[in-house]
Amino acid sequence: MSEQLNKRIFDELESLVLIDPHTHINPHSAASTTLADIMGYHYYTELAHSAGLAKESIEEPGIDPKEKVGRLVTQLGDLDNTIQLSWLMDICSEFFDFQDETITESNWEYLYDTAAEKMAQPDWEQQVLKQSGLERVFLTNDFDDPLEGFDTKLYIPCLRTDDLVFHLTKNETRERLGKATQVDVGCASTLREAIGELFEHFTSNGARACAISLPPDFSPVSVTADQVDSTVRSLFAGDDLNSEESKLVSQFVFWTLAEYCGVYRLPFDLMIGVNRRVYEAGVYQGQDLYDKRTSLIQYKELFNAFPKVTFPVSVLTSTSNQELVSYSWIFPNVVINGHWWYSNTPAFITFDCKSRLEAVPKTKLIGYYSDMYKLEFALPKFRMYRRVLANVLATDFVINRNWSEQRAIELGKLVLRGNVETIFSC
């Protein structure tokens, strides 16, 4: 009985056209040009490498895309149990009508050519958007992105601030900041002024969010301009900072970003808990992991200081999910934002989704984002989530709390779409 119920709810959720609230799409080449854009992404290169394929073979400089796919195919057999590979199979069946159960050394070239042909169609990007039921897609833009040459109604800019907070000690970052804002930064107040210019530029181009990824040991504290002025002066004068000083600058920049989010009424996406380059010899973007010894209590001062700023929060370790549920239950300005990266597989999504839906006001749950690099990934990843969501709605609400199917479907649609519109005002 419950299987039909799941199916009916799933079909309703699948019919809903979505806004994807967090992606890494390049709006100038949003869809793939060959299967290598998909299989060459870290989802597959890191797994193939982990299963034994040498990094040098995958990332040989100048390798022909088809050759690269061919090499990856040799390792796919070891990955067919992974949900990541099932996304690839969904892409191939949905977009390229590929019906075989697995991609093998005998059928991959036919698949590659079929895909390349379809991807070469001039309206391929629109085809993918349509077939995936995507109406708008949030981007992740460098702070000095001119935001030109694409439709900001479709691809919604979002100010990514990792560089500003963690890499201002790099000469290159400071140059980019100067160029992008035309502010000659040399002290705390001119630094603040420059950051304000970024917000002006982004919001005037339709940006709907500010975002940052944060290491597990980050504890934001208020740092005033006076406290940090001399350090900023020496930084922009080209001096090296010790770790204490660079930490002080990071805190100042982060706090300033939160202040501007208040001024410009932009939600500030916090993606908490990633350690970069843990596996030094890993494939490109296949090096990051995490330390689960972190707590949202590190954000106490931030959440108390900015009641008017909405913080959509993602946590990398699922052991932080309960804290996220509890902090969003209590802090009005903390909103739960999707299932991120290492917590984005059905076992974790299912438990985290159940625990969120039963304890946090339904208007504070952003169900899912694709985190995709290429458009083709939206369909399989949202489908994976919709299947879990339909299952949770059927079991926990229709069966266990005898909600009507209609009422459960409305909850699902609010979490999938409605809350994205209200929280990101788009």
Add this chain to the structure above:
Amino acid sequence: MSEQLNKRIFDELESLVLIDPHTHINPHSAASTTLADIMGYHYYTELAHSAGLAKESIEEPGIDPKEKVGRLVTQLGDLDNTIQLSWLMDICSEFFDFQDETITESNWEYLYDTAAEKMAQPDWEQQVLKQSGLERVFLTNDFDDPLEGFDTKLYIPCLRTDDLVFHLTKNETRERLGKATQVDVGCASTLREAIGELFEHFTSNGARACAISLPPDFSPVSVTADQVDSTVRSLFAGDDLNSEESKLVSQFVFWTLAEYCGVYRLPFDLMIGVNRRVYEAGVYQGQDLYDKRTSLIQYKELFNAFPKVTFPVSVLTSTSNQELVSYSWIFPNVVINGHWWYSNTPAFITFDCKSRLEAVPKTKLIGYYSDMYKLEFALPKFRMYRRVLANVLATDFVINRNWSEQRAIELGKLVLRGNVETIFSC
């Protein structure tokens, strides 16, 4: 098939009259007088506030109870997915025959008046106890509670000790201690003597437990009277203590409480892992959260030092559930005590209950307590737990380990009631 099995087991468990081993009931006004006593409780004020209702509107001084409920109703629509709201709906349907699916601005006044009328009946308290199947209810009493004016057979006193351990540095606490014990505390030994008086007073009035809630970083260590004597002398002489000194006094008081629990054979409920006032601008009792970076190994010295004291332990973060299962599996004096606060929603209860029932001797599991402030909350909260327990017994024991239904039901009854009687000897 398994749905009928669940139902049969659930019905058996529902028929069992219970002793509630931990509540915050005021025995002098145990039941509610209006719906505001229920909806004005932090379960709903914190969620309404979290969903957008201003604290000032909820907690306007001198607000009329009906007006308060009316304001809360405006926000209920955003909370209908939460299990907390389903407790309210259960209360309204079970006690006030309220049949609508949700409480809306059009039906709440009729509900309010019906409830007020019923609550005004002189035997309303007995009606609620009877309908909820509650025979005895543990209280949480301040250390200077005279324990007079109520039936200590029905409402079982329990010595709450947070003030003694963490707030002895407050002048007011020391005065209350002097008044309650008639001991002129001025040094370590007179402090110990006063604490002894409290145990004498509580046990002579039928107390069955001592209890305390503890922050995640608390690590109890043995502190002797000699070590702390000079500090206690200066404290009671009115001097200010630094943080090291107040920590020393806390440790001494806590260790002394454990000693007296041994002398008076009282279980010492440890409720581990709460950080107070994390959300400073939160509603009353809607400010506390937690830091999951804690371990039961912090209690190694305590559990080893007091083999004769039973420690019923509750953990706030569900990431500590496995440690609680393992420590209760190994330490004879560690008993598992219910599902607390942020771990008291079906997703966490289900997993924690499964992992406990399959690994810890069944005589060491106190299944559930309501933690209620008003009697009306017992029925919906115990019902939520009974539903989970029935489900776990049906799946893990009857189906997976082909236990007879009768044997599974007996396990359920032991965990729900039998163990409360033996562990708290009541």
Add this chain to the structure above:
Amino acid sequence: MSEQLNKRIFDELESLVLIDPHTHINPHSAASTTLADIMGYHYYTELAHSAGLAKESIEEPGIDPKEKVGRLVTQLGDLDNTIQLSWLMDICSEFFDFQDETITESNWEYLYDTAAEKMAQPDWEQQVLKQSGLERVFLTNDFDDPLEGFDTKLYIPCLRTDDLVFHLTKNETRERLGKATQVDVGCASTLREAIGELFEHFTSNGARACAISLPPDFSPVSVTADQVDSTVRSLFAGDDLNSEESKLVSQFVFWTLAEYCGVYRLPFDLMIGVNRRVYEAGVYQGQDLYDKRTSLIQYKELFNAFPKVTFPVSVLTSTSNQELVSYSWIFPNVVINGHWWYSNTPAFITFDCKSRLEAVPKTKLIGYYSDMYKLEFALPKFRMYRRVLANVLATDFVINRNWSEQRAIELGKLVLRGNVETIFSC
């Protein structure tokens, strides 16, 4: 429907003859001689003690085996809900044809005698191996085990190194090292030479792994011979080391072990997260617990430094399971190894198994090991795991991802057997 599917997959997995990749079997007396060998094991003594049976009664010196079983039986009634006790009941029904639901004071002596009779049969060891479907069994050998007098094809040696890394400061350990290797250790290079001798001895006797159990705070770092030479010299000269110095020696020995695992191409089993003797007055082997505040990021330097060494990793706290999944997803040399001790009950096995199968290349998953002290434990423990695995394969792969039953069964067999053969090359 899914119950029949579960059953079919379970039966296929049960028919598979296995290699047990980690046990504590003594090859000179692998099977039990009386029921006391089984019920006298810490699984049952710690639970009986935890439920109230005095340690002195269980571990009375010189107690007659039958008397000991009789005493334990008095407490079994309190443990019948535990999965550990269901292993005992499986052993009694499978091997001794015991059909009663529970072991009671009226039926235990008949059981004891039946068992003793069967165990006395000269081929009892082969009977158990055959009935359990075990073809080869990994051992845990002290570093100075001569590895003589047993068939190393059946019982595969494994170099256990806890003593070398954590107890070299004990005189006795240093004497054993000298005797076993005939190397007169007195400095860093002779210490390294001696460790090399151990690898030579073990691999020439068919050893297939090196193994160690590690406390939650262990963070391996590279220590060179020069850095540690003077400390090793003073250690072997009989001087006492302070904690810093003994930590340095531990790190040097551990790093040297990893180096030799590279040279001899031996997988290095890391069993991470146990704190020894937490419950000081516990029964033998019933004293160890853990602190969940640990992270695999502590092994970053190790995993990066030894790309050619395979690290089969077990974690004691299930809150580290997600890190293990993610680190094995990313690091080619990190392999997931079974369900260990406090995480070895169905609730944890089920969630951990689901999260592993859907995210890590299938060739990197060692499904289960029995960790047994006596051969009779393999059947019930592997059966518990096979039941969980069959359930996960049926639900997550056949139903949710419409895999064929055959394909799901093959995944199960790879995880149960195939990967043990390839990863441990046996």
